Amino acid sequence: DQQVKQNSPSLSVQEGRISILNCDYTNSMFDYFLWYKKYPAEGPTFLISISSIKDKNEDGRFTVFLNKSAKHLSLHIVPSQPGDSAVYFCAASGLTGGYNKLIFGAGTRLAVHP
Amino acid sequence: GAGVSQSPSNKVTEKGKDVELRCDPISGHTALYWYRQRLGQGLEFLIYFQGNSAPDKSGLPSDRFSAERTGESVSTLTIQRTQQEDSAVYLCASSLSRGSNQPQHFGDGTRLSIL
Numbered sequence: 711d712q713q714v715k716q717n718s719p720s721l722s723v724q725e726g727r728i729s730i731l732n733c734d735y736t737n738s739m740f741d742y743f744l745w746y747k748k749y750p751a752e753g754p755t756f757l758i759s760i761s762s763i764k765d766k767n768e769d770g771r772f773t774v775f776l777n778k779s780a781k782h783l784s785l786h787i788v789p790s791q792p793g794d795s796a797v798y799f800c801a802a803s804g805l806t807g808g809y810n811k812l813i814f815g816a817g818t819r820l821a822v823h824p
Numbered sequence: 825g826a827g828v829s830q831s832p833s834n835k836v837t838e839k840g841k842d843v844e845l846r847c848d849p850i851s852g853h854t855a856l857y858w859y860r861q862r863l864g865q866g867l868e869f870l871i872y873f874q875g876n877s878a879p880d881k882s883g884l885p886s887d888r889f890s891a892e893r894t895g896e897s898v899s900t901l902t903i904q905r906t907q908q909e910d911s912a913v914y915l916c917a918s919s920l921s922r923g924s925n926q927p928q929h930f931g932d933g934t935r936l937s938i939l
Contacts, residue, residue: 753930
């Protein structure tokens, strides 16, 4: 039972263009959503998050949009740079049993080419 | 160091052997988490520590898996009688507290290969 889904395993974007990574979830009890970026042989690095009470959060080139009615969130990267090439994981959390258990999607591999 | 540290970075062992994986969280972080990532998949939650206690062990795949944390710091994940399906990257994360608005900070993981 996948509660968090990233349906695109890979995405290729030209440098300078917008990258849009998508994520769907099924559990309406999630109250926080996070995006992590992962390079090979390294652990995931926190990128940006959004509370379920908001619909947009922006941090520099990165913006996360949340559509609660559709149970969908997306990460926009503008402009995309070659250094953004990595695997991006969407994660959702809620105080399940009193703690912050993250449920991860399978990831989307982003390739930004010159 | 400033980040979460895990050791060893790589471990190759024969089926049936026991392995112990170590995690040093960020100093002052009370919450500690273990995850597993199999090839081509997302991260799978294993266990969570708040201080030295583990309120939820339901993510552990079998009774061959156990974990402990001492001094509200170092944690070890032990896998007994390893099987080939245990091959994965084991990731540790810590956060300042257990709140859902607290990002988890990950180590680089231990890549475990069972022959």
